[in-house]
Amino acid sequence: MQLLKKFYVSALILLGVNLSVVAQSSITFNVNLKPQLEDSTFLPGIDQIKIIGDLYPLNTPNPYYLIDEEPVDSIYSITVRFSSRFRNDMLTYNFEMMANYIRLTEVMPRSIQLQGRDVELDPLYFNAFAW
Numbered sequence: 001m002q003l004l005k006k007f008y009v010s011a012l013i014l015l016g017v018n019l020s021v022v023a024q025s026s027i028t029f030n031v032n033l034k035p036q037l038e039d040s041t042f043l044p045g046i047d048q049i050k051i052i053g054d055l056y057p058l059n060t061p062n063p064y065y066l067i068d069e070e071p072v073d074s075i076y077s078i079t080v081r082f083s084s085r086f087r088n089d090m091l092t093y094n095f096e097m098m099a100n101y102i103r104l105t106e107v108m109p110r111s112i113q114l115q116g117r118d119v120e121l122d123p124l125y126f127n128a129f130a131w
Contacts, residue, residue, distance in 0.1 A: 025116050026081045030123035031066060031095050034074035042099050044068065049076050049126070052105075053093035055086055055114075066095075075123045087116040095126055 029051050036042035042049070050063045058064060058080065066076035082091070092111045097104040106127045112119075 024081050024084060025087070025114060026079050026118045027091075027112065027114075028077055028079040028118075028120040029066065029093070029095075030075050030077045030121055032075055032123040032125050033068075034125075036097070036099070036126060037074055042097060044071070047097065047099040049095055049097045051078060051080070051093055052096055053091055055082065055089060055091050057082075058091070058093060077123075082114050084116060086114045089114050097126065 031049065033042050033049065037044070048065055050065045052058060052064075064078050064080060066078045068074070068076050090111055090113050092109045094106040094109050096106070104127075108129050110124075112121070
């Protein structure tokens, strides 16, 4: 009987973990740093770019740095997972660059509604808002 009880508890825990993973959504944020790379405002390997936002996990002290997976395209990216509890919430975020020991934050915030599915955003230029 005790073994059966442990089995049911384990099965319920696994089911709960699986459901929470399935319900999560991820967003891939992309920013095009071509102008900053061309004028040497941003130096790869020295300077950093991160994303900050008003929902968990972007509002924690742990930074989410974007990286350039393909250095020929100047596109820096990161994929962030959001809990299902934020479904239909509006995420407000910005990119923030640390270049030559100076923090540069985008002037206007960006926003996206979390829809409970995986999304990859088009690469926008840093601090450019002409869509």
